[in-house]
Amino acid sequence: MVPFGDERTIYVISETAYEEAAGLLKPSETQRPKRFEYYQSSQDIVLFQKFHSSKVPEARVIRNKDNEWGFYLANIQKWLPFEEGIRQYQLKLVYPIHQPTLEYKGYVELDIPKDAVVL
Template identity: 70%
Template sequence: MNEKKSHPTGMRPTEVAKKLGLSVQSVYKYIQNGSIKAEAVPYGDERTTYVISETAYEEAEKSLKPSETQRPKKYEYYDSKNDIVLYQRFHSSKIPEARVVRNEDNVFGFFLPNIQKWLTYEEGIKNYTLRPSYSIHQPPLDYKGYVELQLPKNEVVFFPSLTIYIKAGV
């Protein structure tokens, strides 16, 4: 009993995860890399758990919880005038693939990867008869706790903001 009284008090990683809107695994990762200060507490015979003080939680909340200004605004990735989204795929009989991108002036248009050219939206639709490869308006998917991605087998694809962890034997 005396040993338990000497343990630090505070929140468990599961509580912090819930309050910050993170996964428990992310909280443990942040504890390991020092982004969240926590005290290790013996748990059972050989295990360790962590306790996060109120002060440490407040520091973590400031640095880890995205603020409204950090979140992308809808207008940054969706063009309501043309009903298109950033990186949406288009194609035509003339152009096998075009992606919606924004240029230096933040104007939505098309990037043609085969010839490394940028076109205005109007030019792509009128001159190249580009059409969406899929609708951006889809019913929501059931959440199953994982994401399934299908990547083309014989095509070089570059995803600059996608990290994929592949489980051995899968």
């Protein structure tokens, strides 16, 4: 710690301490999920995509422990293969996963009253 100016201080470290800190603070590689882990191109589905039918109010696409794609039926807590869900339960998409790109329209300003309770 070295005085710098009237009221400030700076910190000086040795060359070896600098090299040690540089070694400890190296940026690490990010581990982003691979596309095949959350998207199945043959069925054009993604993990957790919502399906429904007259027989099933809600089903989500998941993969089981054997990496097989299928549906999780929350109301009966059951996993079933993808083809069975489409054939037997007539499950249909709730929303498409492919959307057009939104046009950039600039910034948004939000006015929040001072006394508003915001969660």
